[in-house]
Amino acid sequence: MTQLIQSLSEISNRYDALFVDLWGCVHNGVTAYSEAVAALQTYRKSGGKVVLVTNSPRPWKAVAEQLVGFGVPTDAYDAIATSGDSARAAMYLGAVGSKVYHIGSPGEDVVFFAPMDLVADQAVEITRVSLQEAEGLVVTGPEDSMADPDVYRADFLYAKQKGLKLLCANPDIVVDRGETREWCAGALAGLYTEMGGESLYFGKPHPPIYDLARRRLAKIAQVSDDNILCIGDGIGTDVMGGMGEGLDTLFITGGLAASEFGSDPKHPDPVRLKQWLAEQNLSPTAAISFLR
Template identity: 65%
Template sequence: MTQIISKLADISDRYEALFVDLWGCVHNGVTAYPDAVAALQAYRARGGIVVLLTNSPKPRAGVAEQLVDFNVPADAYDTIATSGDSARAAMFQGAIGKKIYFMGQWERDEGFFEPLNILEEPIRITLAPLTEAEGIACCGPFDPMANPNVNRADFLFAKQKGLKLLCANPDIVVDRGDVREWCAGELARLYSEMGGDSLYFGKPHPPIYDLARRRLSALGQSIPDSAILAIGDGVQTDICGAMAEDIDSLFISGGLAAKETQTAFNPDKIALENFLQKEKYSPQYAIGQLR
């Protein structure tokens, strides 16, 4: 049964490292949550390692720049692993071809196509219209407020051409402040539902966890999975992924599932149990907000 805790410090001494989701846990897409920042700073002060594990389609450097804008200080974390970096590595190895149709918001996502120098022989990517493309790189909707079904005609054409869709962010929705937006994960889900082939690299899928472990190794850390705690507000991404990797997890109930779990300071116990039973996930711990 999931244990409801009052603060991260109640359990943090059991773990040497944290895999921490960003959106809905550390910030709301506009600004940082002060209590979450303080909790991570305190954990690091005691010697713990914080890996920010995010389904952002941005490269690691782009997320770090964004965190400055959101007032998340650098001493709240040690390193960052992004879905975007996992997906970029696959793209530059030819997973969806060389001529790519891009979906997303270019002013936000252009960093996805920056050269990836860690590969020995990355392929050269060129952007192309859908009619000429060999694959689709999806960082998100063109309009995050629009019904995803507006893409059905393009997806039908792409499916008939046999194009693979690389999903750079498996999240279905995020809350930017008080506004809920669609993410690339919903487009990939729709494409798969229509018979297309979608490729995933972020949570809950294995590549991003492999990347997070490599980020730990790069810090000179050799930490077993049993000593890692995953923290996130998405049961279908953060909690599902942690369970698949056999990593303990802390569910932030006051994020995407705040209504369903009746979260005020903490979730209502019965509402939380009903929600998790319906979703068929069982995190070790739950808390209203990271603090």
């Protein structure tokens, strides 16, 4: 049964490391959540390790720079594992061919195609080409995050007929940037799969990003799975992914699903929470309104 808690400190002494989601947990896409930052700083001062595990399509260094702008200090975490790095490694190992058609924001996602030391010795040369020339699709997000994913249906029909695989750099369907809900790469990959195409996923809830997170953690401490807690607001990503890896999970109710638990996100209705989790057929170890 899921334990409803008021503070991370109620259960944090059971764990030596945290795998912490970012968007909706530590920041809202605009600014940091001060209570979440303070909770992570306190946990680290007690000797715990914090790995930020995010479905961002960006390399970890780009995420670290972004966090500075949001007001997340470096003493709130030890390492970062991104869906982008997991997906980039697969791309440079030829998962969708060497000639790829990219869907995403050129300004923000161009770093996705930067060289990667992790696979430098084995990397194939990746060339971005037109859809007609492509051997595979790389989706880091929609070009317009407010547009319905259905705008890609015609391109996806063509790609499916060619038998192209789609590499999804961010399995999230939506995120909330401040008060605005935006589409993510996962929505496009979901549409492509629905149309009969093959989508490859590397972020939560899929195993590759957890393998990367464990490797990042192993560089700073040896921690068994029994002593890792996954934290996040995505029931189908953070919670499902953590449970699938056999890890304990802490569900943030005040994030994407906040409206399901009553009118006050700070005080989720325990009865509605229990019913909703039963409908999801998932039982996180614990739940909290916001990370604090």
